[in-house]
Amino acid sequence: MSIANATTTAPAAATAAATPIFPSFEQVYQGLAGQIGMLRQMAPKPTKTDEKRLQGAIDTLIEETNADEAVWLESCIHCGQCTNACHYFQATGEAKYAPMRKMDLYRRVYQLEISPMRWWHRLIMKPVKLQDFADASELIYDSCSECGRCTMVCPMGIDTASLVHHMRSAMVAAELVPPELAALRMEQKQMGTVFGSSPEALKKLVETIREQAGVEIPLDKDQAEVMVLSSAVDLVANGNGLLATAKIMNHLGIDWTLRSDGFESANFGLLSGDMSLWKQQADPIIAAAQKVGAKTLVIAECGHAYPALRWNPMVSGGELPFEMMYMSEFLGKQAKAGKLHLTPFEGKVTFHDPCKTGRRGGAFDEPRAVLAEMDADLVEMPANKEYNWCCGGGAGIFLLEDATRLRDESFKIKMREVNESGAESVVVSCASCRLNFESGRQKNHWDKKVHSLVELVADHLIDDPASLPSSNRQAAGEAQGARP
Amino acid sequence: MPNEPTLGGLLRSQGVSRRAFLKFCSTTASLMALPAGIAPAMAEALSSARRPSVIWLSFQECTGCTEALTRSSAPSIESLMFNFISLDYHHTLQAASGDAAEHAREQAQHDNAGKYLVLVDGSIPLDEHCSTVAGISNLAMLKEACAHAAAVINIGTCSAYGGIPMAKPNPTRAVAVGDIIKDKPIVNVPGCPPMPLAITGVIAQYLTLGRLPELDHLGRPVAFFGENIHDRCYRRPFYDRGEFAETFDDEGARKGWCLYKLGCKAPIAYNACAHIKWNNGVSFPIQSGHGCIGCSEPRFWDMGGIYDSVAKGNFGDGAKLGAAAMAGAAVGAGAAVLARRKKTRVAEEMHGSE
Amino acid sequence: MSLLEFARGPAIHAALIIMAAGIALRLIGVLVLTRGADLSRPRDAFGNFKGYRTVFSRAWPSGEFTTTTRYQTVVAYLFHIATLLVVLGIVPHIEFITSLTGLSWPALPNFLGVALGTLALASLLALIGRRLAKPAVYNSTLGDYVTWVIVALPLLTGLMAFAHVGPRYETMLALHILSSALLFAYMPFSKLMHAFWFIFSRAQSGLAYAHKGVRI
Numbered sequence A: 001m002s003i004a005n006a007t008t009t010a011p012a013a014a015t016a017a018a019t020p021i022f023p024s025f026e027q028v029y030q031g032l033a034g035q036i037g038m039l040r041q042m043a044p045k046p047t048k049t050d051e052k053r054l055q056g057a058i059d060t061l062i063e064e065t066n067a068d069e070a071v072w073l074e075s076c077i078h079c080g081q082c083t084n085a086c087h088y089f090q091a092t093g094e095a096k097y098a099p100m101r102k103m104d105l106y107r108r109v110y111q112l113e114i115s116p117m118r119w120w121h122r123l124i125m126k127p128v129k130l131q132d133f134a135d136a137s138e139l140i141y142d143s144c145s146e147c148g149r150c151t152m153v154c155p156m157g158i159d160t161a162s163l164v165h166h167m168r169s170a171m172v173a174a175e176l177v178p179p180e181l182a183a184l185r186m187e188q189k190q191m192g193t194v195f196g197s198s199p200e201a202l203k204k205l206v207e208t209i210r211e212q213a214g215v216e217i218p219l220d221k222d223q224a225e226v227m228v229l230s231s232a233v234d235l236v237a238n239g240n241g242l243l244a245t246a247k248i249m250n251h252l253g254i255d256w257t258l259r260s261d262g263f264e265s266a267n268f269g270l271l272s273g274d275m276s277l278w279k280q281q282a283d284p285i286i287a288a289a290q291k292v293g294a295k296t297l298v299i300a301e302c303g304h305a306y307p308a309l310r311w312n313p314m315v316s317g318g319e320l321p322f323e324m325m326y327m328s329e330f331l332g333k334q335a336k337a338g339k340l341h342l343t344p345f346e347g348k349v350t351f352h353d354p355c356k357t358g359r360r361g362g363a364f365d366e367p368r369a370v371l372a373e374m375d376a377d378l379v380e381m382p383a384n385k386e387y388n389w390c391c392g393g394g395a396g397i398f399l400l401e402d403a404t405r406l407r408d409e410s411f412k413i414k415m416r417e418v419n420e421s422g423a424e425s426v427v428v429s430c431a432s433c434r435l436n437f438e439s440g441r442q443k444n445h446w447d448k449k450v451h452s453l454v455e456l457v458a459d460h461l462i463d464d465p466a467s468l469p470s471s472n473r474q475a476a477g478e479a480q481g482a483r484p
Numbered sequence B: 001m002p003n004e005p006t007l008g009g010l011l012r013s014q015g016v017s018r019r020a021f022l023k024f025c026s027t028t029a030s031l032m033a034l035p036a037g038i039a040p041a042m043a044e045a046l047s048s049a050r051r052p053s054v055i056w057l058s059f060q061e062c063t064g065c066t067e068a069l070t071r072s073s074a075p076s077i078e079s080l081m082f083n084f085i086s087l088d089y090h091h092t093l094q095a096a097s098g099d100a101a102e103h104a105r106e107q108a109q110h111d112n113a114g115k116y117l118v119l120v121d122g123s124i125p126l127d128e129h130c131s132t133v134a135g136i137s138n139l140a141m142l143k144e145a146c147a148h149a150a151a152v153i154n155i156g157t158c159s160a161y162g163g164i165p166m167a168k169p170n171p172t173r174a175v176a177v178g179d180i181i182k183d184k185p186i187v188n189v190p191g192c193p194p195m196p197l198a199i200t201g202v203i204a205q206y207l208t209l210g211r212l213p214e215l216d217h218l219g220r221p222v223a224f225f226g227e228n229i230h231d232r233c234y235r236r237p238f239y240d241r242g243e244f245a246e247t248f249d250d251e252g253a254r255k256g257w258c259l260y261k262l263g264c265k266a267p268i269a270y271n272a273c274a275h276i277k278w279n280n281g282v283s284f285p286i287q288s289g290h291g292c293i294g295c296s297e298p299r300f301w302d303m304g305g306i307y308d309s310v311a312k313g314n315f316g317d318g319a320k321l322g323a324a325a326m327a328g329a330a331v332g333a334g335a336a337v338l339a340r341r342k343k344t345r346v347a348e349e350m351h352g353s354e
Numbered sequence C: 001m002s003l004l005e006f007a008r009g010p011a012i013h014a015a016l017i018i019m020a021a022g023i024a025l026r027l028i029g030v031l032v033l034t035r036g037a038d039l040s041r042p043r044d045a046f047g048n049f050k051g052y053r054t055v056f057s058r059a060w061p062s063g064e065f066t067t068t069t070r071y072q073t074v075v076a077y078l079f080h081i082a083t084l085l086v087v088l089g090i091v092p093h094i095e096f097i098t099s100l101t102g103l104s105w106p107a108l109p110n111f112l113g114v115a116l117g118t119l120a121l122a123s124l125l126a127l128i129g130r131r132l133a134k135p136a137v138y139n140s141t142l143g144d145y146v147t148w149v150i151v152a153l154p155l156l157t158g159l160m161a162f163a164h165v166g167p168r169y170e171t172m173l174a175l176h177i178l179s180s181a182l183l184f185a186y187m188p189f190s191k192l193m194h195a196f197w198f199i200f201s202r203a204q205s206g207l208a209y210a211h212k213g214v215r216i
Ligand code: SF4
Pocket: A085, A086, A087, A088, A098, A099, A102, A143, A144, A145, A146, A147, A148, A149, A150, A151, A160, A161, A164, A390
């Protein structure tokens, strides 16, 4: 909450038009890093008895195991291929980070509880203990970003990422969620906020943007064609994200809104593995979009929000009157439709597909269409699109202190990939990737620039309202915002 | 018995030349893996050998073994030699009958105690009433005859391993000689029938060297049963190339291809058929177009059909597997249904408590 | 009862029954479990169907992974193909299958059988060699090694029996049948079940990703 205040009040000191309203992303990263460091002390302590925690974990797995999971657990042949795909293994070479190890405990529970051979397994296997779950934490959280890359090479096609996700659910029941995620999960569960990203903070930010940048954000409209989400990162640190979004929406003349009763993309239910929180977070957003009669719901550049909403298996997408799109998808569709005109982008650039929107989301072409619209010299990394290497910070790992080494080491793979592509800058479309890139960039004194797609687009809008005299700026913004 | 003829005398009287006899001796010597130089000495010893006392017992048998030995068109040295030795007691061949015959046997046993050989063809029914000779059960006669024997030689698969009488369902509870006689040296000369040369070879060695031949793990003389017929088969190149006769009158059969698929059991049969052959070296079954039935092996009657290849298990058909799969599927489905119930219960408990 | 009679009779009998029952049990026991539902709207209405491609396309690693997986893929393919050809191609095996099912087909020449058997065994050695050399990659369990031995034994004994080398043929044949029986009986309870799972496992992932418009 303190950050939210800090960032929204900071620009007051710099009102000159040339001075940025919000801090640079470099500063955003540093501010957030400090904030994350404090999460560990805020983590809730286990409340249940050990037996209950263990039973809860096992029951969760029983409940979440369907034939698909069972088949995957049965299929592994220990062929070791998946180690070629996993950045955490490749970065460390340590046996324990081999993807197939990440399903071992799940398999044990499966064998003891669900498998058709369970009576036999109970005779020959030791029962699972709470300590086993505690020991697995490193594999379930720190060393698996649920990126799905290992599925691309596994000859059995095992979806390790989703198995790990079920394990995260079990870890929630076992109250073994890493402190950072546990703290944020608690916050979101109890207060509905992330880092204090409350509706009030949203209103404040909208206000700041209107006052200082002269960009109007149609907050809480009753009816709108497009409902846009924001995210905690925007609210508490990177106001530029929302500012850029608003600029683009207004520029395109879209009938859009941002709803204070459903704006948060971040979903710590999904990240920690808490299915009920996942749903609790997704439902109000869906409801708000229905209320305003939106045709399109645009999810902010927050990678895991895409699966949290668009691919939420609990949300019956077929019955919804609106389409859900990731920001990059929305921009790409606009570009493809010829509605988005952008000034050229100089220099070689490469695009990093966030795992959650790329391999595990399918939005590959759209961000590239946006870059094409900028006449950007897009060069691909050796492994790209479905095969893109995870940056190492996904699925909440960016927040985990214990995962620092894994994150930093695996980021070197990403750097190598970018370097090999010959690009001078990288475009990402996920706040979490971007933070991780920023962290890696600073730690390694890397000479590449890292851009957010939405901010890049905002900077390259032709007929940028910023070129108009400042008195007209606001009017232009309003006019565009109000256009039906 | 001072006037007993020698084998040499007998052979001469039958018009067998010394040259032919020497040839027999060297063949036998080489087959029995004796040193080559032993042939003249063997001929010498055999010519002057006194008729050994031999008691031939025939139990549950078909007389095929005796026939194989004696019914060759021109009397062979083997058959003559057999005549020479088998005079004391042989149901089929001896002239005497009834009490006289039995008396002869008892006399021989008594006179030559510890020295005579017992040759047996046929298996012994443990249901003793099933086969008797002169009112004496086979079992009793065998025990009595063997009591003072120097050694026992089983002629044919029946006495060696039980043979046809022992084949399932073995109605007479037939057993082999070796199942009853435990305290005498036993040589098995199996075959259905056995090769004549194998019989005489064993006897010749005993007569000349005074000892029994080296035996394999099934009690057979290694000299005659040490070689796999399939390894010696002239059709083997076809086997190796994978050229098989599929029926008895197809192209492959006419071309003399391998009979494996027609049930040839030679790959698991050990005998001298393929190199010594039958009827004075004229032919042997495989050469005549029929696969080996493995007659020199224990329980060959029960090892699958004569025309079923070695590879076929005695499985019957695959229906059992279908049944097993159904049973497995039923158990699997049951396990899955229980797992589903458990899942529902767990889900209710978890969400009920929330 | 000789070893061969035991092998050809009760041993192979029991093994095949265990195998048939075990495979059915494990397949049905898993496939009849509940089906999860993904209610989210697929990227393209009939796109999910494309997911079944993965069952076939995963037969060979994608370009991205050809270099890193080359050894394992090539050697594993050699092993699988050679083994399959030997299992289905040589006369004794066809005779055995015919006796069970009544089906038969032309056989390979014997020298090819020996060559393929040797190849299969050699590739199996190559696989275990790498497994031992790279423990971190394979994370081998006891089951992995046991499975290897149980798969290698029928190949070794079969090769020896087929080529008529080593102990007497009936002994070799008995050992071959016994080791095969062991393999049959072990199969349903081991990772060898991947012979069936691969279809389902690949299809599931293929569908899940196709749902999102991703081709894997
Ligand atoms: S999903 Fe990604 S991070 Fe997890 S094991 Fe697979 S490759 Fe590694």
